[in-house]
Amino acid sequence: MLILPIVGGSLIMLFVDVCRLCDEIEAISSRSSMISLVSNFIKNLEVNDLELAVRFIIGELFPPWEPEIGLGASGVIGCVIKVFSSSKSEFFKVFKSTGDLGLASMRIAEKIGCIPLLTASEGDLTIKDVYEGFKSIARASGEGSRRKKIRLFHGLLLRARRPVEVKYLVKLALGERRHGFSEGLMEEAIADAFNLPYELVRRAHMLTSDLGLTARIAKLKGVEGLRRQRIVLFHPVKPMLAEKANDLLSALRELGGRASFEIKVDGARVQVHKLNDKVKIFSRRATDVTTSLPEVVEVVKRVAAESAVFEGEVIALTSNGKPAPFQLLMRRFRRQRSVSELVSKIPLKLYFFDILYLNGETLIDKPYIERRKILRSVVSEDVIIETLITSKYEEAQTFYEKALKDGHEGLIAKDLESPYTPGVRGKKWLKIKPVFNTLDLVVIAAEYGHGYRASMLSDLYLAAYNPENNEFEVVGKCFTGLTDEELIWITKRLKEVAIKEEGRVVYVEPKIVVEVAFDEVQKSPHYKSGLALRFPRIIRIRDDKSPLEVDTIQTLSKIFEEQRGRRKEAT
Structure with a gap:
């Protein structure tokens, strides 16, 4: 039952009610029951x-383009230990039994019943209090900002x-959605x-990338408001995604015998x-990377449009103008300070491939071929991704071979009549790349x-996502593929998201995504998932991908079954 005190004539939403709701959700397995409860x-x-x-219930504090609060697991745990007069050993003993930092924090709080907190004079926490508190933490910057962030979270x-409020304050601080x-x-x-129609709600969410704002529009403006929703400048639109094609010929057939082929x-x-x-x-991932890419900003400023939203790719270049390795590019994306030092060392090139909005008009419902014409009318050909529109397989194959020879990944085949469907991975766009096994996985330890790597976290435990239990499950351990420079970076980053250490192993929040090549998927009694990768090696760190985008246990199971089927055919 909601506890909604009346203050100044308005009902106030208490944070504890959201916490109790989330606990109820956690205890329900039925999808329809969860939806009804939240509705x-x-x-x-x-x-x-x-x-x-709405944001809190899905484990978010702010829209995705807003700055992260930057506390890290160690800072959050330290605050819990201090506030509840606990110790590291006691905290991790509880954490070991729960496997959940929020739940462990609640158990620690339960031991003293939050008695020291009852002397606080401010009254019960409202959800606005929590939002404002975390906003202050996110805004803390400059010298001494970490100490200030910790002090604010402590408060x-x-x-x-x-205790249940402690549980969800910790979960929100860590961005957990469990x-x-x-x-x-x-x-x-x-x-x-x-x-309201689900399709309209989803479309508004895909256009705004903000479920909180979507809910506001739904409540205040209803069907017409959702139907009229347009792209909001400086609110990133959820990207349209491509399916994998088996090969070039099947992609051409899938798209009706004529398609646009763009260099990938x-x-x-x-x-x-x-x-x-x-x-x-x-x-x-909808992260604001503007300050890291000043030369790209200058290119965009010269575009002959008052207002626009473009989709594009940024690549790093070698001294001879060829595409540089992806990891060099990621160095630019990660750099927040002294950016100018890297601008000359790692030059960048922006290529546009789509336009979603121009001078007040949202263009996503127009067919691809029309959006392409609009794009070419606004920006010059030298900054548009090279494209071939053809119905001839031989022409497409020649174009594909040239793309690979020039150091590119392959092609994206696109349906000429397709609208831009935000947030959808479908068969209107198809990826064509050389065939080899890779998966996107998240590091959890x-x-x-x-030897010389004794100070580096070089052996990574890799996990796939299991939507059935909403957990990341280990599918292998990998210690090959990264350069020493990359190992130094990933060690620093892993320590920032560390939860605890046990001997030589550091357990971390599932934040860092890597692309992993492997020979095959095997059955394994050693992992909860029952599956393991044979000979995994890291291809690259995928800073541009969210942990929620990693491959699933179900994908690995499918690969395993396909392997088994091929072996049967061979015998």
Whole structure:
């Protein structure tokens, strides 16, 4: 039952009610029951509280392009230990039994019943209090900012009246989403709460990349508001994604015998927003990377459009103008300070391949071929990805071979009549690359190496996502593929997201995605997943991908079954 005190004539949403709801969700396995529970919870909320509650329920504090709070697991754990007069050994003993930092924090708080916190004078935490508290943490910057962030989070914990609030303050601080309520389920809950078509809710979410804002529009403006929703400048649109094609010929047939073939460069996908001289560049994960790419910003400023949203790829170049390795490009994307030092060392090139918005008009519903014409009318050919439109397999094959010879990854085949469908991975766009086995996996632990690598976290435990239990499950351990420079970087990054150390092993938050090549998938009794990769080696670190984009256990199972089928055919 909601606890909604009346303050100044308005009902106030308490944080504890969101926490209790999330606990209820965690205990439910039925998809429809979860949707109904959340729908009933959000339908009568005041609109500002609605926006925050929707984000909190899916484990988000802010829209994805806003800065992260930057506390890290070690900072959060340290605050919990200090506030509840615990110790590291006691905390990790509890964590070992729960496997969940939020739940472990709640158990620690339960031991003293939050008694020291009852002297706080501010009263019960509202969801606005929590939002404002985390916003202050995110904004802390400059010298001494980490100490300030920790002090602010410490103050937020002190205001928690109940152990369950501690649990979800910790989860929000770490960006954990382990109660199983995904963005897709929230789209359905919003549609149900306000009696609206699901397709319209999903479309608005894909256009705004903000479920909180989507819920606000749904409540205030209904069907017409959702239907009229357009791209919002400087709010990144969810990217349209491509399926893998078996080969070039099957891609051409799938797309009706005539298609556009675009060079697939070995770069980082970006979405570029422009309003006069103001430019923002967002990564595939909707992170604002504008400050890291000053020369790209200058290219966009010269585009002859008052306002526009483009899709493109940024690549790094060698001294002879050829595509440089992806990891060099990632050095540029990671650099936030002293960017100018790298501009001359690692030059970048921007290639546009689509336009989604121009001078106030949203273009995503126009067919690809028309968007392509509009793009060519706005930017010069030298900054558009090289493209061949053909119905002839031989022409496409020659184009493909040239792309590979020039150091590119392959081709993207596109349906000439397809609209741009944000957030959808479908068969209107098809990836064509040389055949070899790779998976995107997330690092969940790492072990110190030996010899000259003794100070580096060089042995990585790799996990795939299992949507059935909402967990990342280990499928292998890998210690090959990364350069020494990359190992130094990944060691530093892993330590920033470390949860605990046990001997030589460091357990980390699932934040870092890597692309992994392997020989085959095997059955394994050593891992919970029951599967393991044979001879895994890391191809590259995928800073541009979210942990939620990694391959699933079901994908590995499918590969295993396909391997078994091929062996049977061979015998």
